Amino acid sequence: MTSNSLINHYATKKRANAADAKLVMIDLISANHELAVQNSEKEEAAAELVAAYQKLAVQSSEKKERAEALAIAYRKLAVQSSEKKERAEALAIAYRKLAVQSSEKAARSDELVIENHELAFQNSEKEAHSTELFRANVELFFQNCEKDKQAIAFMKVQEELFILNEELRTTNEYLHLKNLETEQRTIELTQSYRENTALNEQVYQMQKLESIGQLITGITNDFNNILTSMLGFNEMNHDVIDDVTDERLKVELENHTQQIDIAGKRAATLISQILNNCRQRYNENWMV
Numbered sequence: 683m684t685s686n687s688l689i690n691h692y693a694t695k696k697r698a699n700a701a702d703a704k705l706v707m708i709d710l711i712s713a714n715h716e717l718a719v720q721n722s723e724k725e726e727a728a729a730e731l732v733a734a735y736q737k738l739a740v741q742s743s744e745k746k747e748r749a750e751a752l753a754i755a756y757r758k759l760a761v762q763s764s765e766k767k768e769r770a771e772a773l774a775i776a777y778r779k780l781a782v783q784s785s786e787k788a789a790r791s792d793e794l795v796i797e798n799h800e801l802a803f804q805n806s807e808k809e810a811h812s813t814e815l816f817r818a819n820v821e822l823f824f825q826n827c828e829k830d831k832q833a834i835a836f837m838k839v840q841e842e843l844f845i846l847n848e849e850l851r852t853t854n855e856y857l858h859l860k861n862l863e864t865e866q867r868t869i870e871l872t873q874s875y876r877e878n879t880a881l882n883e884q885v886y887q888m889q890k891l892e893s894i895g896q897l898i899t900g901i902t903n904d905f906n907n908i909l910t911s912m913l914g915f916n917e918m919n920h921d922v923i924d925d926v927t928d929e930r931l932k933v934e935l936e937n938h939t940q941q942i943d944i945a946g947k948r949a950a951t952l953i954s955q956i957l958n959n960c961r962q963r964y965n966e967n968w969m970v
Contacts, residue, residue: 718893776836798815913942
């Protein structure tokens with residue numbers, strides 16, 4: 683083979699290798715982009731599932747705590763209601779006893795009136811009747827003493843009922859305050875959950891941008907290495923052109939090498955712009 687044939691064969695082979703490298707690079711970029719999109723969708727779905735599980739767990743715990751607190755309050759109210767019912771029954775019995783004693787007292791008073799009338803008409807039995815009246819008065823005195831004791835006991839029962847009502851009111855106020863504290867705590871936890879969600883979203887976006895930047899950096903570095911090799915071999919072609927004697931072929935080779943230099947430098951400039959753009963976007967997101 684002549685030197686011209688070698689040069690043509692060598693140039694054709696270089697162009698074919700450059701075209702193949704460019705096609706492989708495009709396929710790699712497309713495949714990496716599809717993988718990045720799929721990974722992003724999977725991570726978003728996983729994050730949504732985790733958030734939903736955490737929300738359900740928090741709601742179940744809060745419902746369980748409120749149910750337990752309500753059950754305890756209901757049991758206390760039931761016990762207090764039963765005690766109040768028993769005391770009310772005791773008061774009703776005391777009222778019935780007082781009514782019976784009052785009726786007995788009234789009957790006894792009627793008897794005393796009759797006896798007094800009989801004493802007015804029977805002077806001979808005055809002393810006996812006076813003795814009976816004295817005994818009756820003594821009995822009435824004891825009955826009045828019993829009545830006073832029962833009245834004192836009734837007042838004590840009323841005082842105990844008043845104390846129980848005060849305790850019940852205090853308990854209701856305490857439960858109301860606890861409910862207010864629980865609602866405030868729920869609001870604070872909700873606000874904290876929203877803030878954490880926003881921070882996690884920012885961290886995820888930064889990680890995604892960092893991964894994309896690393897991918898683009900690796901691809902551009904590899905592509906830059908390929909361009910460096912191409913430009914280096916193109917520089918070697920300049921030395922070969924000096925040995926070509928055919929002026930037409932020499933001019934054609936110089937034109938081709940010059941076009942390769944221009945395209946290579948444009949590609950290097952484009953790669954530099956891509957890297958600078960990635961760094962700028964990453965820094966802006968990091969500052970935010």
